[in-house]
Amino acid sequence: MIGARGFYPPKSATGRSSLIPAPPWHYSGDLLTVEYRTDPARVRELLPEPLEMAPEDPGAVALIWADWQSCGADRAELLDPVRAQYKECFAVVRCAYRARTYSRCVYIWVDKDFAVARGNHQGYPKKLGSIHLTRPHPYGPAPRIESGAVFGATLAAADRRLAEAVVTLREPSETDGFVNAHPMAHHRQLPAIDGKGLALDELIASGAAAFEGGRAWSGDADLALFDAPTEELAELTVDEPIAAYYRQVGVTWNGGTLLERGL
């Protein structure tokens, strides 16, 4: 159809202006994960019907920093890296839907517009933020990925620091955590243009279409969350540390499935 080309707005005669290409989307990145337990009531109040609490360890939270390079099928973004590189920090909890456990991102900040747009498609509730995490490096003062290595990670939005962590690696690990280990169950919602209810209300599921990863490392973390007028991350208080993890991964995302419509 005329004027309708492109996976995402802005649409054009060629589709070249689309903020993001159609999936698959490919990612190379480093994940720094801090898992802890909060009051399960704080998780429950973030789960709209028909989602329920996860049956086990329902107060578990993962706060994850990621340093990504991403691209579409033709990988063009990798050679113009301002369009490929971004960082994000996101809070994940678990929930249950029809007797299956899902992961669910409840807050997320990224630093590029293409990542915001992908989140709009995938149901991640993205805001812009300033995200930093120490990168491993084989030379000089930056840490190697090894026992005793120390990584810092911070998050800010609207000129306020919202979270900071210092993670010390201790030993190789079978996993890089359990909170973000399920398919994601996300809502995709948009208000009606007249303000009466929702024009779009979907519960969808998605996960990685392909995955490869290096050895995961586990360790421990000091994590601090800070309040802000328009943020509630700090309501997910750190009541009990679980563990921290570091892992380098390659991921492909290629769509998901509709679980149900709310309307």
Place this chain on the structure above:
Amino acid sequence: MIGARGFYPPKSATGRSSLIPAPPWHYSGDLLTVEYRTDPARVRELLPEPLEMAPEDPGAVALIWADWQSCGADRAELLDPVRAQYKECFAVVRCAYRARTYSRCVYIWVDKDFAVARGNHQGYPKKLGSIHLTRPHPYGPAPRIESGAVFGATLAAADRRLAEAVVTLREPSETDGFVNAHPMAHHRQLPAIDGKGLALDELIASGAAAFEGGRAWSGDADLALFDAPTEELAELTVDEPIAAYYRQVGVTWNGGTLLERGL
């Protein structure tokens, strides 16, 4: 409903985390408008069915720079101005739908996340960009709003300059242009999560719920558009200048109406 509060994601128990409050949204700002004619075929190819070309002067384009302060009903953002201030540059054409003429934003860049989210609701196809325009000032070297005053305006995205204009004011004007003077006819579309078609496909109309403005000034512009791998603004070539305008305005936006659903 539990976990469902908030006009926009992220939703929470209180709604405080929502990236944007529910309308009405109030704006104070300065508008620098450059109107010109391009090949009408370049406009037509941006208009998806059922939109048609405007019956008169169908190749008219307005490229508008705006320097805004905006807020919700409680005006809290104005006192934490990192959450209120943003700039944008957007290209507007006209179209016809059911024998009525509408304005339509075909490309737009903003520099804050709350503006991206509002655009997602209103059907503006927003990307992030770096937008600058000279501000009038009563003292020192910056221009007053008067005959002979000269303003510069630039747009960049992904580290590339996309547009630059130099506007000279000549005289008071009855209007600040005709291209962006109609209600907006915008699509709100989101791909299905499985990649097959659209999950949301609406044609909506909206306009200002309230408006006040100072005297408009008209003048002339030098406008240059630059190509980029992921942008098509420069396809709207400047074939014939029309005029340039400057105006300070106050606007309220408070929702729109559904014209039709595509599905």
Place this chain on the structure above:
Amino acid sequence: MIGARGFYPPKSATGRSSLIPAPPWHYSGDLLTVEYRTDPARVRELLPEPLEMAPEDPGAVALIWADWQSCGADRAELLDPVRAQYKECFAVVRCAYRARTYSRCVYIWVDKDFAVARGNHQGYPKKLGSIHLTRPHPYGPAPRIESGAVFGATLAAADRRLAEAVVTLREPSETDGFVNAHPMAHHRQLPAIDGKGLALDELIASGAAAFEGGRAWSGDADLALFDAPTEELAELTVDEPIAAYYRQVGVTWNGGTLLERGL
């Protein structure tokens, strides 16, 4: 001389690359000033010899937010406003030198590189920061400059908020404060390349070469300062409010005078 052209690095055959042109530098801008008293000992410890405490009200501090457009003699920057516009927040105290009272900027944050370079020349100890202040506007929700108008102002650096103020205007004022009202006495210092002492150590004075301004307004402020690992602004604790001010000004800076060399 070959390769030596330009007021400031980088120097080149033409001088065109210089980060800043030679003075005079012209400025249009808005100043939001919050004056208060801190413990005079906190001021004294910031004054290196031969500077002494101001004889009267030695604990007075001005924290000033400014929203500028600036340019060199040919005013070229105004038409490419990414090179003209910047914001800053700076803390000023007073001091005495040879029985004369001077103002002195002890901390300052700006958001553009040309402003950092000018500060290096003028002896302002500039860091980069994120600075925001409400702008007056004649229409819509932003404040006019009038009794009861409320302005917000914030400062962040390294992803931490360092200061925030809410200022309410009350009445026209003869002045916009007394702390920043004297010539500036600043040091210009650079360590020796071998790390042994200073290669440059000057005490200089400078002030505006030309000034015009609108009516000043006074009012009151709520001011909060926040600690950070690499900042000491919050050491200048707000012990007693004095007043707050708003004023629009035009300023020209055109060099200063050497008071003495330290070496």
Place this chain on the structure above:
Amino acid sequence: MIGARGFYPPKSATGRSSLIPAPPWHYSGDLLTVEYRTDPARVRELLPEPLEMAPEDPGAVALIWADWQSCGADRAELLDPVRAQYKECFAVVRCAYRARTYSRCVYIWVDKDFAVARGNHQGYPKKLGSIHLTRPHPYGPAPRIESGAVFGATLAAADRRLAEAVVTLREPSETDGFVNAHPMAHHRQLPAIDGKGLALDELIASGAAAFEGGRAWSGDADLALFDAPTEELAELTVDEPIAAYYRQVGVTWNGGTLLERGL
């Protein structure tokens, strides 16, 4: 001395506010180098007396992109990585002084204030810019450091793209280039506050105090330079490609030596 503590402004009672700590400064980073030949006259005109052209291959230029994590002696910045991470792009030529060959940085852009301040000490003529380079990664679509790997690199300043390169690695290399392989001969200059001549005019030399590095790789590059009103990088036209290189390194910088004073 009261109020004089700190290696660099702003100075304070404790020295904690200093924008940079005293050397040594430690760096971990990746270097992408593109070497080519330009007209030697373009190099010569950038060399002020008493510098002379390098005796061999005087038109050789290295344009280097670097992705750094850096810190002072206590390495505190690494755990608050917004204060450690920065990227830069810089152009290096060679010159001769007293029959010895030196490297010399003629243009450089960085993206953090602490890097600007270190450059002011070291004689690098730093501006702010937006710098991106593809990062190697062991998983997913980003390149490994191996034959055939392709890296992109871009530079922008003031919202204009100034340079872009695409580098393909071919084979391990004995070196990562010869243009930036000498001690640096830099000027440190600051105009007098009264505008009459220079208050500081030094020619200094410095180099790495410690170095470790991985295997260098060589390859070939497509390099494009773009003009801008306030930049002259594009005057160093790419007349003949030499080679491109990639290397991961660890470096310590700990001061330099004064070669001569200009005054």
